[in-house]
Amino acid sequence: MTASQRIARAILRHNRLFLLVLALLVAVLATGIPRLQFSTDNRAFFSRDNPEYRDLLALDAAYNSTDGLLFLLTPPEGAAFDPDALTALRDFTDDAWQVPYVLRVDSPVNLTLSRSEGDEILIEPLLPDTGPLTLADATRFREGLADLDEAEGRFVSADGDAFGMSLQLVLPGTEAGRDEAAAYVDAMLDIWRAAHPDWSFKVTGGFLGGLALERIAIQDLTWLVPLAALMVVAVLLFMMRTIVGAITTLVVAICGTVATLGIAGWAGIVLTAGTAISPLSVLVLLTASCIHVLLSWMRALDSDGPDRAIETALEENLGAVTVTNLTTAIGFLCLNFSQAPPLRDMGNIIAFGLLVGLAATLVVVPAGLRFDRRAHAARIPITPAMMQGIATAILTRWKLWLWLFPVAVLVAITGILRIGYDDSIFRYFAPRTEFRQSADAIQDKLSGLDSLQFSFKAPDGSVFDPAFLASVDRFAGWLAGQPGVVSVTSIADILKRMNGAMTGEDPALPDSREAGAQLMMLYEFSLPPGHDLTSTIDVSRTQTRLIAGLRVASSNETRDLADRAEAWLAANEPAIASRASGVSIAFARLSQQNNRQMLMGLAVVLAAISGIMVLTLRSFTYGAISLVPNLVPAVLAFGLWGYTFRDVNLGSTVVTTMTFGIVVDDTVHFLMHYLRRRRAGRVAEAALRDTFSVVGAAIVITSLALMAGFAVMTLSGFVINRHIGALTVFVVGFALLADLLFLPALLLALKGRR
Structure with a gap:
């Protein structure tokens, strides 16, 4: 009896005890969820020893440290310098002084001109402080703005059809102070928009951006995570036709999600827009493990009874599922090499959630399947006969795939060389968000x-x-x-x-x-x-x-x-x-620094996972082979990105390290089944055909589930999450092709070696 068989039977024999222990663990972790807090500080992306972060602290210490707001006010076309428009501008300036915690308001209406008259210097306002304004006042104001070099791009647009106004605020150290100021600004703009519907009012600012990131984090957690759950359940129901299996998988995903959030709460991790999406990753990744077990169970139903089918499924997948989750967790743990604390936090809580999810997969799935007493498996869209046909088409052209993928890698490298970094804090917001739209409008009109x-x-x-x-x-x-x-x-x-x-x-x-x-x-x-x-x-x-x-x-x-x-x-x-x-150069340099650090993380991932694969497959040769189809997808994905989107950001730099453990999943299952057949005496071609029939459908379905789940991340209002989601979809898609096309070609090329 193998170790997998002994462990599987022990799990089934003591299933209720393991369920109780798991439930207690998840319940304890769940008590950490109320302790979760969200960050509104964009400096949370910098570690305390980051040189740019220390420069920011030095600026704060030397100069008056304030939070800023920047308004863009656009009157009706052609009316910017009419007396009525300037009166409204003056009134808006007066209202801006009422914003809580305001220290200073820089507006076109409080600018001054200096001139000499005899032995005196006269400093006069461009616009009278009070009283009705005349055409002469408006003309003098317009001419005065033109004489001030610093006015254009700061107080008035280059085409003279919009005005800029900046506020400096000294906010208290509490979140309540930021919320109070933001709420006042929102209410003030609502009043002005209602009273002047023909005007346009835009506002941006550092602390408003922090609050917008907090809102995005909450939205992603409360909307995208459930949406991802619905997506994977839909894939399961369509591809596998099992309600019990879908419900069981959802329970496993919930256990991992609760563990992810709970450990974050207990560890005092402050969630940002980058870390709040972590439960989505755990949910999607655990689904893949459940799919492998469920498909093995469905295959076994046709030859064994319901109870024996559960045991067979657990025995067949125990090793592969364990290795998959461990390698994936290692990949995420290597995000600790990142320069950005939120990415380190994300890696740690996802790794923990995956380990709890692994326990849930091995305990909950067998328990759930006991409620499904069907005698035969449902017919799924991807049948063994279909996979046999695909295997024939692939194996008869294996030399083509063996040469095609290296050529594709060379083409992808030229695409990678086109990639640049773009880490402007304002472009971290998706174009659809109100904050980004205001920022783009202000950037277009003002400095x-x-x-x-x-x-x-x-x-x-x-x-x-x-x-x-x-x-x-x-x-x-x-x-x-x-x-x-x-x-x-x-x-x-x-x-x-x-x-x-x-x-x-x-x-x-x-x-x-x-x-x-x-x-x-x-x-x-x-x-x-x-x-x-x-x-x-x-x-x-x-x-x-x-x-x-x-x-x-x-x-x-x-x-x-x-x-x-x-x-x-x-x-x-x-x-x-x-x-x-400044914040702009701090973020601009962060990706470069992070990329260098993540190369070290990738080296550690390669060393750790290659060692695990050698031990798991009991072969140095096949352990080395397993790395190839897992490295190629990342190269192809970034090459495609270089040809299409060009720019990457802070999140993109961690994708290779993060996804390396993810794409190992299908490779592990493919190679373990292939080697079992080879060691049983099958020739390479026959072993590959059998592998396609047995695990081919699982590889396709898990890849589709992963792609559907991570595609949900592209709906985030935070561009770092969108990049991580899109690149992961690319990587998983190319990994599917590599496992079905390139890996069999490699194995056939080495078929003479055992």
Whole structure:
């Protein structure tokens, strides 16, 4: 009696005890679900030792750390500078000051112009604060905006048909404060949209993005996970015609799902839009294991009684199902090499859910099948005769497949070379989401939402040192001329403008520290209430921040620009050289860093799974062969992606490591059955034909179930999940072809070796 037979019979003999233990375990884990929390902080994607994350903390420490909102207000066509439209703009600015926790409102209506008159500098608002507005006021306002270099792209669109307004908020550290501010903004916009239906109002901002991600996480968990369950149940009912089997599989999936969420709650893992989808992966993957057991049971029904059929199914699949779930769990555990904590968390909780699901598969499926007392199996759409016909078509052309797949890999590699990274936080939202639509509209009309920030420390201890200001100004001039840069704001621009107003000459930097300090003091006195320079100059006046607004197509351009800027500073202004900082460059560099780390993870997966396969198959040769059809699908999938979608993101970089364990499933079942037949004395061709008849249908059905389940992820509002789902569908689809076409060709090529 083999080990599989002994374990299978023990499971069946003590099935009720194992069911009780499993139920208690799932119940205990379920108590962790109420402890789950959702994150609204996009910085959750960075580990605490990430250099870009440390740069963000340094910016917060040096300058006034605020949360921002950016509004785009579009009046009716051609009416942007009518007195009525400007009155509405002024009223909207007044309402914006009522947003909870607002610190500062930068609006076109509170801009000022500086001019000299005799020995005085006059600083005047572009628009009167109160009273009815006239055509003369509107004309003066329009001309004044045109004279302000910093206005275009920030306060008014290039075509002059829309206005921009930014708010800075100092939010409390609680989620309630963020919710309060967001709710007020939503209510305010609802009122304005009702009162001005011919206007368009869009808003975006960092903390609104965090709240939008939280909503997406909750939606994915509450809608996509049940939808995936319905999809796999539908596949089971259509392909296998067994209600009991579908219900049993659903119970197994629920056990794994509860375990996944429960361990997250007990471990204190804060769910993000990236980790909330984890139960979907567990649900879909466990379905594949159940399908193999169910199909073995249905085959055995035709020759054995109902009880013996259950025992046969468990004996045949115990080893393969265990190896499959272990290798898949190892693949997910290797996400711990990722640079992003949410991806590490996802890997850990999915791996745990799979192990609990493995126990549920071996215990619940046999128990459930006892309720189905049919004497014969239902006829499924994919019959052994159909698989025999497919086997004949494949095996007679095995040399074609042996050459076709390497050629396809070479073509795919050229597609992989076309792939670039795109990790803009704003493009993490699906185009259908309101936040993404607002962000795209603002990006189109105003300055780019992406930015690069540089914090410069004055070597001589004062930001007003003429030499230091000249260095900052030279860099600002170089940066403004780079492709993709739409605006550059720095202390040098303010001082040049003020000095020009004071002297009546062309704008120029002050020639002494004292002059610079006096001009800056005069400028600060002229600012509207609530405005200051703490976001530009630190309190000690030894550091200043330069911000470049970008309009770029992908994070590749952001990263390339940051690299060039850092190199320019090192070569031309080494005294003030610093790193590019900000959320945009942090995400732009994260995928590259993550990809390097995941190569290590892939190496570990390859080593671990190859060792398991060698032990399972009891052959080094076949263990090595098993890796080939599992690596090829990832190459083909990314090659196809390179030819179609081009850009990948943070989630895409983990797909190869994650899916390697998944696609091992069908390969394990195929090879284990093939080797059993070969060791029983069958020649290679006969063993392959028998393997197609016995496990071919299971391979096709499990692949279809996996593809249907992971396709649901492409409906997520979070683009990282969409990429993971789509790429996994590609990988599983190519894995099906590799197992049915390429693997038999490899085995026939080596048929002389036992």
